[in-house]
Amino acid sequence: MSTAVVLLGHGSHISPNTAATVWEAVDALRALGIADEITAGFWKELPGFSRVLDTLTADDITLLPMFTAQGYFTRQVIPGEMPLAPRTRMARTLGEHPRIGEIIEQRARNALAQHGLTPSEVAVAVIGHGTKNNPTSRAATESQADRLRGLGIAAEVAAVYLDDDPEIPTVYESTSAPVIIAVPYFLAAGSHTVIDVPGALGLPDGVTDSQINGRRVVYTPPIGADGGLTDIVLALLADAGADVTPKPVGSVWDGVPSAGRDHFLAALRASGRLSFGALTVTPREVRCGDGDDLPTLTTPAQVRAAVRTEPFRPLVTVRDMPNRWRVAVKSPEQAHAVVETVYPGLIADWAAEQHGTLHVVNLPTVAARQKGMFRPLVNFSAADEAALCGEICAGCILSPRWARSGAAGGGLPCAEPCNVYLSAAKEGMTGDDDNG
Ligand code: SF4
Known part of the structure; x- marks a missing residue:
């Protein structure tokens, strides 16, 4: 029986690091030879969630969401984009492994030690993404904060969110300790952890230790910033039933x-x-x-x-x-x-x-399976679609076979609109920039 593993990540239009962390894990698994085919699938980059299974020939495929929590992406977006075929199984998300909690704890303890701080003068802020689209997204962050409270790691522990309540700046009101250790509960050093979270804290660009609102703020790296995720990935794959026995590998x-x-x-x-x-x-x-x-x-x-x-x-x-x-x-x-x-x-x-x-999928069909912001594109007109193809797809080596104008022959095929196209179409319809 041939086997495959797919690591599912968010990807980004802004930062290379979001997907790079996932590809690093892919390379580590390939080096161990744990499956015949090992790859990644993304929401915002290629290969997309909806296409990645078509790249595999294996009889047995294990998918692992490289997300910090069960929530909007794992319960709505991924199932909508890639309904599971009989030959596939889904592992638990990365954030569900107990070792992730240990990494968060270690981030806080390292900050205490490196800066000579005592727990009595510190509040730890565990900062999650959260989303108002799915209330379960915040549960993992709250559980990590509860764990730190139970350990007595600091005088105060707060859970705050980039895209939910309580928002990140509330940490200055909900805590009073003179020092805040801010731990981003994110996988990669991508745009959220490099731009959005520090910005919401009020940290200047690139600064990880600063006085803000009369408090000292120490900002730690995200959980996947220094590698070390391979053992966790292997454990989650094995828990899901995948055979992760290492095998000899001929080359990289x-x-x-x-x-x-x-x-x-x-x-x-x-x-x-x-x-x-x-x-x-x-x-x-x-x-x-x-x-x-x-x-x-x-x-x-x-x-x-x-x-x-x-x-x-x-x-x-x-x-x-x-x-x-x-x-x-x-x-x-x-x-x-x-x-x-x-x-x-x-x-x-x-x-x-x-x-x-x-398997070619046109824009209205892609829009109809969306759970979130791209759903209104079911009403994107064929004329607007063709005009946007002239702007976006003209700069691509692929030809949009999915275009309703039917004008895209020759070259390499594009079977359905990519996330870059969808983001541009949504911006054209609503004026909202898909920032990320
Ligand atoms: S042809 Fe258009 S939709 Fe397809 S990948 Fe290129 S830019 Fe995206």
């Missing part, structure tokens, strides 16, 4: 999704050279750019940094990839893995289209 390019791989390899062997988006692929190398002096990259993490981090490109299929590089490969299979790393999920759609099995 093992363990990528395999849907469409046979078609890709056949095309590469037949032609000897493929153009795939911004890439030129041969059985010996994958390159982005011309010349003999391209820097050589050797790992998936380096490739992701080149194509999505430096500078940040939340949609990796936008034209004009900014960096020039090459990867020397030992086999066509490794070449496939490099392309899958650059364009996650795209080979599966490309091969499916050539086999006549690509």
Whole structure:
């Protein structure tokens, strides 16, 4: 029986770190060889929740939400985007593992020790995301605050929220200790923990120790900032019934999704050279750019940094990839893995289209399955849709096969509107910027 693991994350349009934390966990699992295919799926980046299962060929798939709490995303968004097929099982969320509580406790204890503070002079603020869309989102943060209270770690412990009540600034009224240790109960050093939470606390940019409202505020890193999540992920996968026994791994390019791989390899062997988006692929190398002096990259993490981090490109299929590089490969299979790393999920759609099995979903259908802010797009007109395709999709290497205008042939296929398109459409309809 072949197996797969998918880590589900939020992703971001602002910060590369939100998805990078998830991809780091993917790389760690691939290095252990715990499944035949290991990948990530995202709300805001590629591959999307709704498409990622189509990239896998495994008989047995375990999904793990890399979220700090059961709530809006795990109970409404993810089930709406990816109804579970018979071959899939869902693990508990990352935040449900007891070790996460220990990490939060350690963040507070480290701050006490590093700054020479005593518990009697400190209030700890556990800062969660929360959402008014689902009251259960806040339960995990409250439970972490209760745990710290039980440990007597500080004179006061408060739970406050970025997007729920009580809001973050209320910590200055609900507590009175001279020092506040603020612990963001977030996975990554992304836009929420780098911009939004410190901003709500009143911290200047990049400052983690400051006087605010007559109080000293010490701001700690989020829970996944220094890695160390692999053991927790493995434990949650095993709890869900996945076999996580490590197996020998041939190279860092093992363990990528395999849907469409046979078609890709056949095309590469037949032609000897493929153009795939911004890439030129041969059985010996994958390159982005011309010349003999391209820097050589050797790992998936380096490739992701080149194509999505430096500078940040939340949609990796936008034209004009900014960096020039090459990867020397030992086999066509490794070449496939490099392309899958650059364009996650795209080979599966490309091969499916050539086999006549690509599942295309138009904008009204995508909007109809939404639980939140994109739902009003069921009323987005075909004319507005075509105009926005002219703005957004024209800058992408993919062609929107889903467009109701039917004008998008040729090139690599886009089977349904991406989150960048949906965000732009929503902004056009309501004037609201989807900040995140
Ligand atoms: S919706 Fe448009 S911009 Fe987004 S991936 Fe598809 S073609 Fe590209």
